[in-house]
Amino acid sequence: MQKEKILEVNNLKTYFYTREGVVKSVNGVSFEVNKGEILGIVGESGAGKSVTGFSLLRLIEEPGEIVSGEVKFKGQDLLKMSEKEMNKIRGNKISMIFQDPMTSLNPVLTVGRQITEVLIFHQNYSRKDARRRAVELLEMVGISSPEKRIDHYPSQLSGGMRQRVVIAIALASNPEILIADEPTTALDVTIQAQIIGLMKNLIDKFNTSMIIISHDLALISEIADKIMVMYAGDIIEYGDKGKLISEPAHPYTQGLIDSLPVLERDQKRLNQIKGLMPSPLDLPEGCKFKPRCDYAGDDCPEGTELFEVSKAHFATCRKAQFFSKKLMRGVG
Amino acid sequence: MLEYIGKRIWQTLIVLFLVSIIVFVMVNVNGDPVQSLLPPDAEPWAVEELRTSLGLDKPLYVQYFMFVKNALQGDMGISYYQQTPALNLVLDRLPKTVELALAAILISIIIAIPAGAYAAVKPESPFSKFIMFGSLAGISLPTFLSGILLILIFAVTFSWLPSSGRGDAAQFLGMKSSLFTLDGWKHIIMPAATLGLYMVAMLIRLVRAGMMEVLKQDYISFAKAKGMPGRIIYIRHALKNTMIPVITVIGLQLGRLIGFSMITETIFAWPGMGKLILDSINRLDRPVIMSYILVVAVIFAFINLTVDLLYYFFDPRIELN
Amino acid sequence: MREKLRKALNSDLFYSYKNNKLVILASIVLLLIVFSSVFAAFIAPHDPYNLASVSLMDSMRPPSWMEGGVGKFVFGSDLQGRGVLSTILYGTRISIMVGLAAVALGGTVGVTLGMISGYFGGKVDSVIMRMADVQLSFPTTMIAITVMAFWGRGILKLIIVIGLATWVTYARTARGSTLSLKNSEFIEAAKLIGVSKTKIIMRHVLPNILTPIIVIATVQIAQVIMLEATLSFLGMGVPLTEPSLGLMISDGYKRLLSGSWWLVIFPGAVLVMIVLSINVIGDWLRDTLNPKLK
Numbered sequence: 001m002q003k004e005k006i007l008e009v010n011n012l013k014t015y016f017y018t019r020e021g022v023v024k025s026v027n028g029v030s031f032e033v034n035k036g037e038i039l040g041i042v043g044e045s046g047a048g049k050s051v052t053g054f055s056l057l058r059l060i061e062e063p064g065e066i067v068s069g070e071v072k073f074k075g076q077d078l079l080k081m082s083e084k085e086m087n088k089i090r091g092n093k094i095s096m097i098f099q100d101p102m103t104s105l106n107p108v109l110t111v112g113r114q115i116t117e118v119l120i121f122h123q124n125y126s127r128k129d130a131r132r133r134a135v136e137l138l139e140m141v142g143i144s145s146p147e148k149r150i151d152h153y154p155s156q157l158s159g160g161m162r163q164r165v166v167i168a169i170a171l172a173s174n175p176e177i178l179i180a181d182e183p184t185t186a187l188d189v190t191i192q193a194q195i196i197g198l199m200k201n202l203i204d205k206f207n208t209s210m211i212i213i214s215h216d217l218a219l220i221s222e223i224a225d226k227i228m229v230m231y232a233g234d235i236i237e238y239g240d241k242g243k244l245i246s247e248p249a250h251p252y253t254q255g256l257i258d259s260l261p262v263l264e265r266d267q268k269r270l271n272q273i274k275g276l277m278p279s280p281l282d283l284p285e286g287c288k289f290k291p292r293c294d295y296a297g298d299d300c301p302e303g304t305e306l307f308e309v310s311k312a313h314f315a316t317c318r319k320a321q322f323f324s325k326k327l328m329r330g331v332g
Numbered sequence: 333m334l335e336y337i338g339k340r341i342w343q344t345l346i347v348l349f350l351v352s353i354i355v356f357v358m359v360n361v362n363g364d365p366v367q368s369l370l371p372p373d374a375e376p377w378a379v380e381e382l383r384t385s386l387g388l389d390k391p392l393y394v395q396y397f398m399f400v401k402n403a404l405q406g407d408m409g410i411s412y413y414q415q416t417p418a419l420n421l422v423l424d425r426l427p428k429t430v431e432l433a434l435a436a437i438l439i440s441i442i443i444a445i446p447a448g449a450y451a452a453v454k455p456e457s458p459f460s461k462f463i464m465f466g467s468l469a470g471i472s473l474p475t476f477l478s479g480i481l482l483i484l485i486f487a488v489t490f491s492w493l494p495s496s497g498r499g500d501a502a503q504f505l506g507m508k509s510s511l512f513t514l515d516g517w518k519h520i521i522m523p524a525a526t527l528g529l530y531m532v533a534m535l536i537r538l539v540r541a542g543m544m545e546v547l548k549q550d551y552i553s554f555a556k557a558k559g560m561p562g563r564i565i566y567i568r569h570a571l572k573n574t575m576i577p578v579i580t581v582i583g584l585q586l587g588r589l590i591g592f593s594m595i596t597e598t599i600f601a602w603p604g605m606g607k608l609i610l611d612s613i614n615r616l617d618r619p620v621i622m623s624y625i626l627v628v629a630v631i632f633a634f635i636n637l638t639v640d641l642l643y644y645f646f647d648p649r650i651e652l653n
Numbered sequence: 654m655r656e657k658l659r660k661a662l663n664s665d666l667f668y669s670y671k672n673n674k675l676v677i678l679a680s681i682v683l684l685l686i687v688f689s690s691v692f693a694a695f696i697a698p699h700d701p702y703n704l705a706s707v708s709l710m711d712s713m714r715p716p717s718w719m720e721g722g723v724g725k726f727v728f729g730s731d732l733q734g735r736g737v738l739s740t741i742l743y744g745t746r747i748s749i750m751v752g753l754a755a756v757a758l759g760g761t762v763g764v765t766l767g768m769i770s771g772y773f774g775g776k777v778d779s780v781i782m783r784m785a786d787v788q789l790s791f792p793t794t795m796i797a798i799t800v801m802a803f804w805g806r807g808i809l810k811l812i813i814v815i816g817l818a819t820w821v822t823y824a825r826t827a828r829g830s831t832l833s834l835k836n837s838e839f840i841e842a843a844k845l846i847g848v849s850k851t852k853i854i855m856r857h858v859l860p861n862i863l864t865p866i867i868v869i870a871t872v873q874i875a876q877v878i879m880l881e882a883t884l885s886f887l888g889m890g891v892p893l894t895e896p897s898l899g900l901m902i903s904d905g906y907k908r909l910l911s912g913s914w915w916l917v918i919f920p921g922a923v924l925v926m927i928v929l930s931i932n933v934i935g936d937w938l939r940d941t942l943n944p945k946l947k
Contacts, residue, residue, distance in 0.1 A: 059556055090559030098557070103550035108572050117568075118558050169558060350787050465675075468936065472929035474879040476886045476899075477921045480906050484914060495910075591792030595883060599906070610887065613802035625799070632790045 003034035006176055006209050007056075012069035014048075014055045023280040025051040025064070027233035033177065033226075036207045040224030040241075042217050042256065044277055047230040049213045050099075053179045056211070057090050073177075092122040095170035099182040101162035105154035111138070111165050112150035118172045137168040142198060160191040164198065171202060178203065178210045184219070196223060217256045221245055229253050232277055232288040234304050239313030249315035252289045287317060295319040340640060344633040351629045352403070355622055356396050386412070403626065409619030413612070418619035422605055422627050428498060429597070429604035431509055433589040435520050436528035437582065444532045445571075445578070448539025452547065453566055463536060470533025475592055479526040479599040486522060494519055496601035523600040527592060531585050538581055542574040549573075583639030587632040669941045679933035682926055690745035697742045698725060701735035701896060708734050716915050729915040731904060737919050744896035745923060751811055751891075752878040758816030759877075760870050763823025768854050768862070770824065771831030782828075785821045793818045797880060801889040811890050815877050826869055830862035868939045875931035882924055898924045 014026040026048045033039050041049040055066050058078065071078040078089060090096075098104040106114060115137060116130035125133060131150070138146035141164040154162055163183065170178055180199065184192035200223055203210050214220050220227055227244045229237040229252065237250040248254045255273040275292040278284060287304065290296045306314040309321075370379060383389050387398060402408065408419040447467075451460040487495035499519035502512040510516025546552065547570055555569045594606035601607070605624060612620040670676060689696050699706040711734035714726045728737035770781040788796070797818045804810050834840060834857075843853050884890030885899025886906075893900065898920045905916030 057557055059553060061553075084561075087559040087561055090557055092559050096554075096557040098550055098554055100550060104554040106551040106555065106569050106573070108576075109568070117560065117564065121561070121564070122559060166554075346783075347787055347790055351790070354787075468932055469925075469929060472875065472879075472925055472932050474883055474886075474924065474928075476883055476906075477902060477917075477924065480902065480909065480917055481921070483909060484917065488909060488912065488914075587790075588792040588794075591795035594795065594798060595887065598887070610798075610802075613799070621799075628795070629790065636790070 003037070005032055006035050006074060007033040008070070008072040009056070010070040010072070012052070012055055012071065013067040014051050014060055014064060015067050016064045018063060021281045024233050024283075025280070026055060028069070029230070029233075029235050031228055031235065031238060033209050033211060035176075036203075036209055037226065038203065038210045038212060038224045040220030040227045041211065041213045041230060042215065042220045042227060043230035044215060046232075046277055046280065048233040049230045050181050052230070053096065053181050053211065053213050056179060057094060057096055058086055059090075059096075088122070091118055091170070091175075092173045093175055094177045094179065095173070095175040097163075097166050097170050097178065097180040097183045100186040101159055101166050102186065104166055105162055107154055110151050110153055111157070115150075115165070115169050115172055118169055122173045133172075134168075137172055138165070140171075140202070141165070141168045143168075159187055160195065163187060163191075163195050167195075167199060167202070171206070171208075174206060175208060178208050180210060180212045182214055183212070185214070185216075192219075199223075218260055229256070232280065232283055234288065234316070235306060236289065236304075236317070237315040238306060239309070239315075243310060243313040247310070247313075248320050249309045249313070249318040250289075251293050251295050251317065251320045253315070254320035289317075293319075295322075337637075337641075340637050344637060347633060348626075348629055352400065352626065353396070355625045356399060357392075399622070408623040408626070411612075411617055411620050413615050413617045413620075418617075418623040419627075421608065421620055422623040425603065425605040425608050426627065427509075428602065429590060429593050429606060431511060432520065432523055432527060432593055432596070432602060432604055433586060435511060435524035436531065436589055437586065439524055440528040440531040440535055441582070444535035445539055448536040449543050449566065449571060449574075451536065452540045452543035453562075455544070464540070467533040467536040470529050471537075473529065475526060475530065475595045476599060478529050479523070479596055482522045482526060483599070493522055495522075498603055523596050523602050526599070527589055527596045530592070531582075531589065534585075535578065535581065539574060539578055542577055543570055546570045546573045579642055580639050583635050583642065587628075587635050590628060590631065666941055669937070673937055675933055676937045679930040683930040683934070686745060686923065686927055686930075687749060690742050690749060693739075693742035693746055697739040698727070698736055699739050701740045701743060702894070710734065711736075713913060715913070728919045729913075731901070731916055732908075737901070737915060740896045740901055741898065741920050741923050744898045744901060744920065745927070747808065747891060747895060748878050748881055748898055748924075748927070751808065751815070751881045752874045754812045755815040755819070755877045755881075756870050756873050758812060759819040759873070760823050760866065762817065763820035764827045764859075764862075764866055766820065767824035767827025768831050768858055771828040772835060772850070772854055772858065778828075781824065785824055788818075788821050793876075794880060794883065797884060798887065798889060801884055806888075806890060806892045808891060808895065811881060811884065815880055815884075818880075819873060819877065822869055822873065823866060826865050827862055830865060831858055834858055834861055864942050868935065868942060871931060871938055872935035875928045875935065878924070878931075879928055 009032065010030045011028045012026055012030070013024070013028050016023040016025055029048075029052060031039065041052060043049045051060070051064070054060055056071055056078070058066065060066055066079060069079065073089065073094065078086065081089070105111070112131060112134050115134040116125070116127065119125040119130040119133055120127065134150055135146045138149055143149050143161060143164055149157070149161075154165070157165065167183075178199075183199065184195050187195060196219065199210070202208070212220065212223060221241060224241055226239065227237075227241050228235055229244075229250065231252055237244060237248065237253045244253065245257065248257055252273070255271070258271040259273065273292060278288060278291065284290055286302055287293070287296075287300055290300060293300075300319070301317055304316050306316055309315050309318050370382060380389075387395060390398070399409075406419060407417070410416065411418045411421055414421060447463045451463045454460050483495045486493045497519060499510045499516035500513045501508050501510045501516060504512040510520060552565060552569055555565050560569070590606075592606075593602075593604055594610055596602065597604045597606035598610055605627070609621065609624045611617075612624070694700070701707065711723070711726065711730050712732055714723055714730040715721050716729045717724050717727050719729075726736045726738070728741070730736050731740070766781050770778045797814050800814050800818070801810065804814065840853060840857055843857055848856075881890055882897070882899035882902070885897040886903045888903065890899055891897035901920040902917055902924075905913065905920070908916060
């Protein structure tokens with residue numbers, strides 16, 4: 001079955017020009033998203049996953065810059081659009097949800113105002129209709145007594161409710177793609193599950209595609225169809241969720257999976273990946289994970305290009321699969 | 333809400349009480365008005381008589397209580413110099429000073445808010461750099477000097493504007509003000525610009541700094557991610573957040589302007605309270621000085637209270653308690 | 654010593670200084686003005702307050718390049734026949750002295766009260782801050798004018814009045830910084846070892862709150878010099894027997910309509926140059942030393 005390809009990113013590079021030097025936050029990534037599909041981007045902080053998300057909507061600010069690449073939305077390259085055309089995409093065709101609901105809503109505008117302005121600007125709603133629609137949206141994201149809440153200021157809402165409002169804003173124009181940058185990190189654990197459930201529900205209902213960005217592989221593996229693992233600006237592994245989780249190819253992915261708590265296993269302590277991500281200003285040549293890698297040796301692949309490990313599963317290294325026997329030692 | 337206002341009024345009363353004591357003491361330990369009112373060769377009985385008639389022969393604390401008691405009834409004594417009730421003298425001049433201060437604020441806001449916002453949105457543009465250097469020069473120019481320079485340029489060299497006095501006043505909506513006539517504006521524009529210059533310079537810096545801070549916030553990025561165009565982001569999302577400290581400062585500056593109006597009014601011979609107080613200080617006209625300071629204290633207290641309440645209306649985050 | 658110098662030259666402060674042409678220009682202008690006023694006695698063409706060197710014959714000369722000007726008075730002369738340039742040099746010396754002394758006084762009083770207020774809190778704090786509130790309910794300029802009007806002219810009086818009229822700014826900043834330091838670990842540690850309160854405040858609090866204080870003090874020098882000029886202009890500052898920029902401008906203002914612009918323009922320009930240079934430097938210090946404010 002051929003799925004409709006809705007977003008295609010080719011060799012995207014976003015650099016930050018700081019006084020200390022050039023930080024290659026996103027160093028040539030390529031991926032695609034199909035209609036109704038959920039892509040999860042996972043990685044440590046500083047891996048470039050959020051910058052990737054922001055680059056898609058061209059929200060990179062000084063001293064950052066999108067250096068090269070293509071971001072094709074339904075065949076149109078967003079990077080070639082004018083700022084005005086781009087504003088017709090943002091919040092309308094492609095929406096974004098930020099990490100911290102406490103700071104992503106404007107404190108001096110009412111909830112209603114922040115929803116209706118999207119409807120008025122993108123969908124040419126009248127003020128009255130926009131308000132009616134905003135109440136519906138609030139109801140849709142599970143906010144009780146929306147007629148009252150619509151006139152509240154963000155400070156009068158809890159964190160979970162604010163994120164619901166943010167979701168309502170993001171979905172107001174019924175976008176084709178929703179980019180969610182760590183949408184639950186700032187929330188309480190109990191609320192996290194509710195918010196993820198709500199998002200998954202709405203995405204399915206409207207057949208919206210989603211790119212969800214998180215450091216939490218457990219969360220990603222629960223919700224995503226495809227997973228993309230980033231490390232120091234590169235994609236190091238990319239493929240269908242099932243394959244990537246069950247047969248990780250890259251030692252880093254393997255490490256991320258091993259560090260997850262598993263109920264069935266009687267673990268004294270969780271496994272962890274040793275060391276820290278290298279300074280973005282001083283990256284090693286070739287594989288950037290090498291200094292932390294248990295399997296590093298002279299036989300490591302030289303480049304950082306992805307190659308096909310199996311069907312719909314790509315990685316820059318497959319040493320984890322060679323050594324997977326060795327790893328069993330730790331479990332048994 | 334009511335409780336908060338009550339508390340604030342109570343605090344204000346304490347401040348006014350302290351001010352009244354300080355003013356009273358300060359006025360009374362300095363200079364002897366009797367000597368400045370009478371010729372140096374006056375007979376001792378004449379000196380004594382005047383002293384008694386002014387109530388200056390009684391102990392200081394009695395003088396203070398008399399002063400407070402009378403003040404509460406609106407009686408601040410008779411001007412030694414002009415023989416009319418001192419408070420009336422001050423209150424007669426008050427509207428003219430307020431007129432000047434309001435014109436100055438109006439000019440400041442019209443110039444400073446767009447200029448400051450522009451300098452924040454496009455910090456690297458040459459025009460922004462010009463704005464910022466201009467505002468630095470503005471706070472480096474003493475009021476009296478900028479007034480003189482304006483007179484030198486527009487009155488002496490080009491003879492475009494009158495160098496002193498207040499213009500014709502006209503009645504409009506029940507208010508009489510020189511702001512409603514062309515002649516009035518010709519007279520007020522230079523003193524108002526002089527008085528407002530410091531405020532323009534300071535507001536530009538404040539608006540720019542505040543706006544730059546706000547533009548870094550997540551909710552601005554989120555508004556951009558919503559696809560909002562520049563004008564909505566800068567005006568609706570950023571400027572409204574920036575206005576909170578700006579309103580406070582504008583309010584507090586209104587007080588400062590009334591203080592500075594002493595200098596401006598003197599230079600442009602503007603018939604307001606500032607000129608009156610400087611003249612009275614030189615004549616040691618105590619009742620007028622005390623009336624002025626108390627009137628100003630009440631005005632400031634009222635301004636501070638209003639600013640606090642405005643703050644509440646503009647910032648939904650503030651809870652009153 | 655050499656090591657220290659090298660360290661200083663490599664610091665962020667010096668780096669940003671090197672790259673800021675406006676600040677370099679401002680510091681050169683300021684140094685020139687300070688230098689020439691300190692050595693006014695050697696540089697000035699004549700001593701304007703030595704009656705022997707002043708002659709009414711030289712009254713109201715325009716600047717030397719204009720018709721009627723003479724070489725002796727580059728910037729012209731006033732009604733008494735004093736050279737404008739000489740009077741400016743002598744007057745600037747007084748302005749700068751008053752500026753530094755008043756800031757030292759206001760700063761010392763303000764920082765001390767602010768630290769006490771912040772460190773001890775409670776009643777002491779409320780009394781000091783209530784005092785600050787009362788004073789803040791009037792503009793500094795108005796307080797200074799009123800007090801000087803009653804007290805009379807005088808340089809020492811000016812310093813005291815201006816110093817005490819400006820303590821609140823320092824006090825508030827010192828208090829705020831002290832509050833944020835008060836519960837830090839090194840202060841707690843010093844308390845535990847039994848270091849006395851005075852010593853904690855002087856040795857541990859003071860050095861750590863100096864940065865914002867220095868920034869404020871820099872800007873305040875400019876403010877104070879303006880205030881001194883304003884008071885002198887109104888006839889409530891420097892006595893008539895002393896040279897002062899404010900007095901010179903006041904003189905010129907009285908004769909403004911007669912077209913003797915040089916009596917206002919030159920002292921005014923010097924005053925603005927001093928204040929502007931200090932403000933440029935103060936701005937830069939604030940931006941560099943306090944990245945939070947950027």
